[in-house]
Amino acid sequence: MKKTALFFAAAYILQAQAAYKEVPNDWSRIQIPSSHAPMAVGSASNGCQFGAQILPEQGIGYFDIRRFRNRFYGQPSTIALVQSMGQFVYQTTGEAMLIGDLSQPIGGLMSYAHVSHQNGLDVDVYFASVQQGQIPDKDYEAPTVVDKAKGIMRLERWKPAYRQALYAIATHPDTDRIFVNSIIKQHLCQTETDRDWLRKIRPWGGHDGHFHVRLRCPANNELCQSQKPVPAGDGCNEGLDKWIRDQSNAILNPKPAKPTAPKPRSEPPQTCLMLLLEMQGKSGMSK
Numbered sequence: 001m002k003k004t005a006l007f008f009a010a011a012y013i014l015q016a017q018a019a020y021k022e023v024p025n026d027w028s029r030i031q032i033p034s035s036h037a038p039m040a041v042g043s044a045s046n047g048c049q050f051g052a053q054i055l056p057e058q059g060i061g062y063f064d065i066r067r068f069r070n071r072f073y074g075q076p077s078t079i080a081l082v083q084s085m086g087q088f089v090y091q092t093t094g095e096a097m098l099i100g101d102l103s104q105p106i107g108g109l110m111s112y113a114h115v116s117h118q119n120g121l122d123v124d125v126y127f128a129s130v131q132q133g134q135i136p137d138k139d140y141e142a143p144t145v146v147d148k149a150k151g152i153m154r155l156e157r158w159k160p161a162y163r164q165a166l167y168a169i170a171t172h173p174d175t176d177r178i179f180v181n182s183i184i185k186q187h188l189c190q191t192e193t194d195r196d197w198l199r200k201i202r203p204w205g206g207h208d209g210h211f212h213v214r215l216r217c218p219a220n221n222e223l224c225q226s227q228k229p230v231p232a233g234d235g236c237n238e239g240l241d242k243w244i245r246d247q248s249n250a251i252l253n254p255k256p257a258k259p260t261a262p263k264p265r266s267e268p269p270q271t272c273l274m275l276l277l278e279m280q281g282k283s284g285m286s287k
Helices: 002-019 076-093 160-170 182-191 196-200 238-252 270-283
Strands: 039-043 046-050 062-064 095-099 122-131 175-180 201-203 210-215
Touching (some): 039 270, 046 270, 062 076, 076 122, 076 160, 095 160, 122 160, 160 196, 160 210, 175 196
Parallel strands (some): 175 201
Antiparallel strands (some): 039 046, 095 122, 122 210, 175 210
């Protein structure tokens, strides 16, 4: 019975992915996590994960959408962080944040949408929320909360729940950094009286309909590669203004795109390649 249920679940996911014109790669063809002990391997942009856990579709203060992507797997610290954030958001606002992609069952490179999210330590949280218990549209596309051309917030779209979600995650000890649009970072710099927690909020391109959370490498995960430490200070400086000006200028005064050759991808860590071969063998797949 269990095998039958897994077969139909996998068939549904593959059918849904085909509808979205996804071309699966070796990593995305693996439909279930490994049975190993949890471990993050490599970096966010070139790694994999052992023993991934499943984020339940909904919990207190959160609802995970787009389950057809089969990207709701993460390391234990990632799952715990989402649940901790949800608890705080619900307790302070009564709402539930919408969750996007985590990682694939064994991590690895996704066939579309992300280069990172490979080692089970990344999660996207939409700037979108519903009342606890409400069922959202599972194909929901969060609208932007900024006007990039004008360099300002769309405050009519900004909700207290978004600030609470950012605060809960930024003050969590397992969080390494959070990527948001520079305009959102500026808004927080202008509205927060205690700006110490803003250090982990990092300006980045895009990220105006969701924010991207990256966790620290878990203790004793010796094969996990961390990024360079976040610089000291709250990040509310002139460099932030430049991010906003450059973003606005790129929209108002676009330059012709220069043709660029695709960058060659680094080979995944050997440990990840061994995991992939193991899981392909268990699934009866061949290259």
